[in-house]
Amino acid sequence: MRKLLSNEDFKNLNCPSVYNMGYLGVGDYFISNGRKINKNYSTWSGILRRCNDLDYLNKHPTYKAITVCEEWHNFQVFAKWFEENWKPWMEGWHLDKDILIKGNKVYSPETCCFVPQEINNLFTKTNSKRGEYPIGVNKAGKKYQALIYSNKKLVYLGLFNTVEEAFKTYKLAKEKYIKKVADKWKEQIDEKVYESMYNYKVEITD
Numbered sequence: 001m002r003k004l005l006s007n008e009d010f011k012n013l014n015c016p017s018v019y020n021m022g023y024l025g026v027g028d029y030f031i032s033n034g035r036k037i038n039k040n041y042s043t044w045s046g047i048l049r050r051c052n053d054l055d056y057l058n059k060h061p062t063y064k065a066i067t068v069c070e071e072w073h074n075f076q077v078f079a080k081w082f083e084e085n086w087k088p089w090m091e092g093w094h095l096d097k098d099i100l101i102k103g104n105k106v107y108s109p110e111t112c113c114f115v116p117q118e119i120n121n122l123f124t125k126t127n128s129k130r131g132e133y134p135i136g137v138n139k140a141g142k143k144y145q146a147l148i149y150s151n152k153k154l155v156y157l158g159l160f161n162t163v164e165e166a167f168k169t170y171k172l173a174k175e176k177y178i179k180k181v182a183d184k185w186k187e188q189i190d191e192k193v194y195e196s197m198y199n200y201k202v203e204i205t206d
Contacts, residue, residue, distance in 0.1 A: 136170030
């Protein structure tokens with residue numbers, strides 16, 4: 001027999017208790033099944049941590065500009081979205097917030113999707129390691145070389161006289177590779193993810 005909730009129970013369940021932002025809410029979704037933490041909860045608490053945990057933000061300052069939409073502060077709302085979008089074959093996949101909308105800074109039902117690690121890695125940026133040149137470009141003596149990671153290997157694309165020439169070559173190769181990976185996963189990823197990957201444009205300011 002299910003226990004009736006008191007006014008105090010409702011108050012506690014609707015009080016931000018997860019990284020000073022999220023609350024469990026009242027509904028059908030629970031933290032665990034009694035033996036282990038449910039995946040919907042671990043995913044939810046993970047995005048709250050990335051956006052609101054000071055220790056995490058100090059180690060990953062790029063997340064300081066990222067927020068979680070207000071409706072997802074409620075675990076019940078997020079869990080419902082999770083169960084409607086996560087499929088059994090997605091074990092090990094990542095929740096991504098900026099493939100559907102490039103440059104997006106908000107975790108929300110309109111902007112998030114599940115993707116395999118291979119796709120997630122395509123859009124991971126390492127600005128701290130890049131230096132002064134655009135993505136995909138390095139200085140090589142008095143010239144500039146274009147490089148791309150393809151199939152987990154660094155591939156040399158050529159040597160050029162200008163940064164712009166090197167970047168253009170990288171841009172064409174990267175966009176072509178993104179389409180190739182999209183085709184590989186077409187039958188498993190959401191149609192919106194597939195379309196976003198096919199329309200994705202690499203910019204020199206990325």
